[in-house]
Amino acid sequence: MKKSSEKLPSRKLRSLETRKKLLAAGREQFIESGFHKTTIAQIIKKANTGYGTAYVHFKGKDDLLMQLMEEVMDRFYEIAELPFKPQSKQEAYDIIEKQASLFLEMANEERSMMQVFEEAIRLSDDVNRKWKDTRERFIKRIAQDIAYSQAHGLARTDVDHHLVARGWFFANEMYLWEIVKNEYGFTVEEIAHNLTAVYTGGIYG
CATH class of the missing domain: 1.10.10.60 (Homeodomain-like)
Known part of the structure; x- marks a missing residue:
């Protein structure tokens, strides 16, 4: 036996x-x-x-949805973790534009599930907290990239990298939800290009 x-x-x-x-x-x-x-x-x-x-x-449907959210957002986070070791301002711009484009394309690809997340964030306190935690994870990673650029003389050092990271993520998040809701009239490439131009012009200019 x-x-x-x-x-x-x-x-x-x-x-x-x-x-x-x-x-x-x-x-x-x-x-x-x-x-x-x-x-x-x-x-x-x-x-x-x-x-x-x-x-x-x-524990219930909220718990199950949060697991699905984690799996989907891990795919987004892979984009945030793309190697960021630019040797020039132009290289930094190219990497950032690529990340922004991939991030927004992922929103388009996962639109159906992201629509569910958007609804759940509004209706469930637990899911809302999960989204806020996810947001902070991205902001922390962006802040590391900005700090790298500052330390290597590529980005302005008179700005706080944490605050700038928050602003950059929130700008991307706004367009993410517009794409999810199909409320945008531009291509992902156009959005990524213009967002990146404004962002890098401010911090790398």
Whole structure:
């Protein structure tokens, strides 16, 4: 007879598969019905799992959505983490414009899910806090890039890199939500170019 510890890997694997099924079902249901109208019961039914099993993984639909948000925003964060070691102001400009363009293109690509996030941020205190934490993560990373440019004589040193980072992220976030809501009349490339020109003109000019 096998010891129970020897069965743990297969149980863990089944648990991971169940979690994936719930997340996939949640994504599908949220996109189909929106955040407010989606219920955890609908997600459980779509995932073909039991209530008890589902609540082992998630406290409710807010918790499940926050996990989906984390997965999507990790893709955005990969853009923020692109290597930033410019040797000239022009190189800094090129990297920043590329990041801005990729960031906004990702918003367009993930529009359906981002629409759900936008609704949830307005309706759920937990999701709203999650978004604020996510925002601060991006701002911290941007501030590091600005500090690098300041330390290497590329950017102005008479400005606070934390404050500038907040301004840069909020400008991008504004256009992100306009893209998500389909309320913009310009291409992503045009938005990224103009945003970058204004931003770099101020800090690198």
